[in-house]
Amino acid sequence: MSDVTNTKRVIPDRLGTKASRILASWEVLLFAVAVAIFVFNALASPYFLDVWNLSDATFNFTEKAMIAFAMALLVIAGEIDLSVAAIIALASTAMGGAAQMGIGTAGLVAIGLGVGLACGAVNGLLVSGLKLPSIVVTIGTMSLFRGISYIVLGDQAYGKYPESFAFFGQGYVVWAFSFEFVLFAALAIVFAILLHATNFGRQIFVIGNNEFAARFSGIPVERVKFILFLLTGLMSGVAAVCLTSRLGSTRPSIAQGWELEVVTMVVLGGISILGGAGTIGGVVIAAFVMGLVTFGLGLLNVPGIVMSIFVGLLLIITIAVPIIGRRIREMR
Amino acid sequence: MKLARKLMIGVALAVVAMTNAANAKDMKIALVVKSLGNGFFEAANKGAQEAAKDLGGVQIIYTGPTTTTAEGQIEVINSLIAQGVDAIAISANDPDAVVPALKKAAQRGIKVISWDSAVAKEGRIMHLNPSSNELIGKMCLTLAKDHLEGGKGDFAILSATTTSTNQNTWIAEMKKQLKDFPGLNLVTTVYGDDLADKSYREAQGLLTSQPNVKVIVAPTTVGVLAASQAVKDAGKIGQVYVTGLGLPSEMAGAIKSGATKEFAIWNPIDLGYTATQIAYHIAKGDADGKPGSGIKAGRMGLIKIGENGEAAMADPFVYDAKNIDQFSKIF
Numbered sequence: 001m002s003d004v005t006n007t008k009r010v011i012p013d014r015l016g017t018k019a020s021r022i023l024a025s026w027e028v029l030l031f032a033v034a035v036a037i038f039v040f041n042a043l044a045s046p047y048f049l050d051v052w053n054l055s056d057a058t059f060n061f062t063e064k065a066m067i068a069f070a071m072a073l074l075v076i077a078g079e080i081d082l083s084v085a086a087i088i089a090l091a092s093t094a095m096g097g098a099a100q101m102g103i104g105t106a107g108l109v110a111i112g113l114g115v116g117l118a119c120g121a122v123n124g125l126l127v128s129g130l131k132l133p134s135i136v137v138t139i140g141t142m143s144l145f146r147g148i149s150y151i152v153l154g155d156q157a158y159g160k161y162p163e164s165f166a167f168f169g170q171g172y173v174v175w176a177f178s179f180e181f182v183l184f185a186a187l188a189i190v191f192a193i194l195l196h197a198t199n200f201g202r203q204i205f206v207i208g209n210n211e212f213a214a215r216f217s218g219i220p221v222e223r224v225k226f227i228l229f230l231l232t233g234l235m236s237g238v239a240a241v242c243l244t245s246r247l248g249s250t251r252p253s254i255a256q257g258w259e260l261e262v263v264t265m266v267v268l269g270g271i272s273i274l275g276g277a278g279t280i281g282g283v284v285i286a287a288f289v290m291g292l293v294t295f296g297l298g299l300l301n302v303p304g305i306v307m308s309i310f311v312g313l314l315l316i317i318t319i320a321v322p323i324i325g326r327r328i329r330e331m332r
Numbered sequence: 333m334k335l336a337r338k339l340m341i342g343v344a345l346a347v348v349a350m351t352n353a354a355n356a357k358d359m360k361i362a363l364v365v366k367s368l369g370n371g372f373f374e375a376a377n378k379g380a381q382e383a384a385k386d387l388g389g390v391q392i393i394y395t396g397p398t399t400t401t402a403e404g405q406i407e408v409i410n411s412l413i414a415q416g417v418d419a420i421a422i423s424a425n426d427p428d429a430v431v432p433a434l435k436k437a438a439q440r441g442i443k444v445i446s447w448d449s450a451v452a453k454e455g456r457i458m459h460l461n462p463s464s465n466e467l468i469g470k471m472c473l474t475l476a477k478d479h480l481e482g483g484k485g486d487f488a489i490l491s492a493t494t495t496s497t498n499q500n501t502w503i504a505e506m507k508k509q510l511k512d513f514p515g516l517n518l519v520t521t522v523y524g525d526d527l528a529d530k531s532y533r534e535a536q537g538l539l540t541s542q543p544n545v546k547v548i549v550a551p552t553t554v555g556v557l558a559a560s561q562a563v564k565d566a567g568k569i570g571q572v573y574v575t576g577l578g579l580p581s582e583m584a585g586a587i588k589s590g591a592t593k594e595f596a597i598w599n600p601i602d603l604g605y606t607a608t609q610i611a612y613h614i615a616k617g618d619a620d621g622k623p624g625s626g627i628k629a630g631r632m633g634l635i636k637i638g639e640n641g642e643a644a645m646a647d648p649f650v651y652d653a654k655n656i657d658q659f660s661k662i663f
């Protein structure tokens with residue numbers, strides 16, 4: 001019997017003071033990294049501390065972060081959506097086609113969001129309806145959605161968007177705050193409330209921690225997952241509107257490779273890739289970290305390949321540090 | 333503690349970065365390429381550095397995204413705008429998607445030109461093509477003439493598909509300019525669809541059905557390579573020659589075997605050199621780059637800007653046994 005009590009899993013008598021727990025949390029660690037990068041950038045380049053330059057820099061991450069918010073919820077619930085970039089391509093292609101037919105800005109936005117929702121519904125039905133693993137389903141739909149764009153467009157491009165459509169990706173709400181940045185901030189608040197202050201958010205955590213228990217507690221697991229895929233599709237549609245507006249044109253290769261950057265943002269933000277843990281605040285800070293790194297290194301004209309090495313290292317370090325820290329504490 | 337250490341590393345890196353930066357008064361010209369780690373663009377950078385040395389007081393910022401995406405190039409453009417460079421010379425991944433970002437650059441006083449792969453008219457002052465259709469057509473005929481004894485004899489064209497725009501334009505140019513080459517006689521045009529095996533079979537067919545053909549001209553790298561192989565396999569090296577447009581890295585073997593004496597394609601070093609010269613003169617204000625004007629581009633001579641603000645740099649560059657080793661390493 002004494003063997004059982006001798007397992008490695010240690011349950012501490014107390015959790016330590018509240019202050020020490022906050023200080024050791026992922027978000028604080030990440031925030032320190034963000035501050036360090038900010039200071040480094042400001043010291044390294046004389047062009048960094050300029051309001052308009054910083055405003056330009058936000059475009060490096062706002063669209064990806066919008067998707068990352070929804071993706072965070074999905075990952076917490078134990079699922080993933082790798083088709084988000086392909087949804088952007090398909091939504092953008094649909095908007096481009098509609099724009100050629102003379103449909104106005106409001107109509108284009110509706111089409112972009114609608115296509116996003118529809119794609120999300122396809123993913124959701126396949127995962128929660130047919131109970132297929134989401135990673136397989138969305139790798140499939142990733143090729144499917146972008147494939148349709150390639151069939152429609154081939155090597156052609158859609159241009160000729162109405163002038164007022166440019167506001168979403170190129171317009172400013174007040175002063176140096178772009179529409180995209182304001183939308184990013186607003187969505188951050190909405191998603192933070194949804195995840196941390198509603199029943200729905202609590203259900204997401206329960207599903208991610210123990211789906212089996214969630215079912216027994218009467219949580220409509222399939223419905224929650226379906227809604228999360230819808231939400232991810234919708235946010236991809238929102239990102240498609242912003243990106244298409246910013247580029248002013250559509251090609252089937254639009255947003256190529258973004259799914260991995262979005263997932264990186266989510267993981268860097270402290271969302272457990274195994275599900276069940278994480279905060280929207282972490283994702284917000286991670287978005288800033290990634291945006292600041294790419295912009296800061298860009299100002300120093302560091303080649304892109306070095307940047308991806310840097311982001312990779314950052315990811316490994318931020319994941320490894322808390323784990324190593326815990327091991328050290330356990331050894332004592 | 334961790335933060336302090338990170339900061340210290342940061343400051344150290346910053347100092348390194350500062351010392352690397354050239355004199356602040358230098359004119360900064362950004363050479364933005366489709367993606368880094370591509371031999372063609374590395375060669376263009378070599379040319380840009382050469383131009384910077386010739387001009388003096390010029391700092392070249394050679395940059396580009398890791399993958400060939402428009403979004404990646406826009407991030408690069410944004411950071412160049414923030415640095416307040418004087419000019420951007422870009423080979424675009426997408427002619428339209430980079431336009432809004434480049435327009436913003438223009439609004440902030442940065443002179444933008446495109447080279448190699450064009451940007452739509454609204455996004456740049458002028459575009460530098462490596463060559464023009466007319467010059468390419470002429471070069472193909474010149475190559476054919478040079479391979480024929482006394483510049484007289486029969487030749488055939490091995491093209492890509494019947495619908496490929498580039499190839500058809502070049503063939504039309506060749507036909508148009510045939511009158512300037514009195515000894516040349518175009519026997520036939522065959523299509524290898526830019527597939528290695530089909531091109532090979534078409535070339536084989538030419539060798540047997542048209543015994544008078546002494547030169548095969550292929551304005552595509554797949555065609556010129558396949559035809560060289562067919563000539564070699566038929567044991568007709570020295571009797572039939574192959575020439576056209578090809579990539580040095582792929583053509584090195586054909587040059588070595590003797591099936592091809594020389595072929596042509598643009599020279600990326602010259603292209604980077606010329607783009608830098610043009611960007612310098614426009615940014616300095618001694619040229620405006622408007623259609624109909626001309627810009628002096630150092631050793632490349634006067635570059636005339638034509639319709640749509642497009643300019644052609646020069647004749648395609650001729651590669652032969654003397655320079656193939658140098659360039660086959662590049663692209």
